[in-house]
Amino acid sequence: MKVIIHDLGEGITFSAGKPDKDSVVVHANNQYSPCRGCFKCWLKNAGFCIMKDSLQHIGACIGQSDPLIIISRCCYGGYSSPVKAILDRAIGSSLPLFTWRGGQTHHISRYPRRKLLRVYFYGECTKFEQETAKEIVERNRLNLDYEKVEMIFLENIEQLQEAGLCTF
Amino acid sequence: MHVLILHASPKKKGGASRFFAGLFSLFLPGTRKKTVSINSRQDFQRALELFPGMDVVCFFVPLYVDGLPSHVMEFLSQAEKYCKNHSCRFRLYAVSNNGFVEGKQNRPALHMLQAWCERAGITWGGGIGIGGGVMLRVLGTVYPILIGIILLQMAVSFFSTGIVPSGLWRSFAIQIFTWLFLNSGVLFCMARLSSAIRREQVLTDQFTRVMIPSFLFIPIANIFMILSSLFQGRFLFALLKREK
Structure with missing residues (x-):
């Protein structure tokens, strides 16, 4: 299942690749609560959040996404707040138990290993912020348990359109 | 010296960031300290209004999914605008903690705060990355x-x-x-951070952890998670299910 998370706004449609009936598009519009850090999705529910909003089952959605495509404004070398809220709410895609992966401790994945995580960062981004973003996405790959990661930096949303990735 | 201690745990009670903020305030005797929580949007304005009068801001953040939590990103975005429109001359120091044992996993979070400083026109003072933060809070x-x-x-x-x-x-x-002994790394790094704050110096980012070897950390942390799930009324095997 292809999952696309983006913060592009209501009037913009992400259009990379052929339309697929299994595709899920998650619009990061901030119409949901941020993670409270209660760990109930690990310790009480089997992978789903206790907050009953549109992200209650986002852990299962991301846990089964292949590829997972994230389009986010680059903010200080990380994801924008609305995109990050989605990722924070999705920690139920892993188990509360720890393991050793890539030379560091990580959580055991609840779902089988997936192939591709692709991240598009757009907006003004310094070299230092790009390096930080690269480190974060590589760590995301390890934590979310993907085999491969692809990262693309674009200066603005118009470049997404020029690359045929979205339509206004 | 006016010091603002900001902690950003989204939890209403407890939280490792709150614990470390409380511990670090002991390292700053003789300074005028104010501690403020920013665990929700309602707290942002109150915290921002304190910025102009501060010499130092110490930001205590948890690591969420390899970076800063979403509510902290939102706060930083508002804070950047606020600092550009007001006279803010503080130095920012940060303490980031994560649940994994390696303190170095906090490096991207510290770098994001450093990047924020560059955009907001604030002096970056350096930070500490603490591994095993949840374990240290429980031990505390x-x-x-x-x-x-x-x-x-x-x-x-x-x-x-x-x-x-x-x-x-x-x-x-x-x-x-x-x-x-278990907290020795954290106490040593906090002493260095305190010294850097007093001397108005920049601290090279420091990384420390709970003083337990990784091969012991993993089984201890797993037992803790299993016991915590029992307290929530769940046996672990019920938590291993997958949603379709």
Whole structure:
């Protein structure tokens, strides 16, 4: 299942690749609560959040996404707040138990290993912020348990359109 | 020196960031400290309005999914605008903690705060990345209870027999030294951070952890998670299910 998370706004449609009936598009519009850090999705529910909003089952959605495509404004070398809220709410895609992966401790994945995580960062981004973003996405790959990661930096949303990735 | 201690745990109670903020405030005697929580959007404005009067801001953040939590990103975005429109001359220091044992996993979070400083026109003072933050916070609750029980036993023994058995003194010393040993990296780094703040210096980012080897950390943390799920009324096998 292809999952696309983006913060592009209501009037913009992400259009990379052929339309697929299994595709899920998650619009990061901030119409949901941020993670409270209660760990109930690990310790009480089997992978789903206790907050009953549109992200209650986002852990299962991301846990089964292949590829997972994230389009986010680059903010200080990380994801924008609305995109990050989605990722924070999705920690139920892993188990509360720890393991050793890539030379560091990580959580055991609840779902089988997936192939591709692709991240598009757009907006003004310094070299230092790009390096930080690269480190974060590589760590995301390890934590979310993907085999491969692809990262693309674009200066603005118009470049997404020029690359045929979205339509206004 | 006016110091603002900001902690950003989204939890209403507890939280490792709050624990470390409380611990670090002990390292700043003689300064004018103010501690503020930004665990929700309602707290942002109150925290921002304190910025212009501060010499130093110490930001205590948890690591969420390899970076800063979403509510912190939102706060930073508002804070960047605020700092550009007001006279803010503080230096920002940060302490980031994560649940994994390696403190270095906090490096991207510290770099994001450094990047924020560049955009907001604020001086970056450096930071500490703490691994095993949740474990240290739990130990920070367990050890005072254990030490309290021993002190109670010592008091009972003293008032009933007039002496305190040497075994109790030994137990007391062992608990104190064990807690100090497990926290030694954090205490050392906090002392360096405190010194850098007082001398108005930039601290090279420091990384530390709970003083437990990784091969022990993993089983201990797993047992803790299993026990925590039992307290929530769930056996672990019920938590291993996958949603379709």
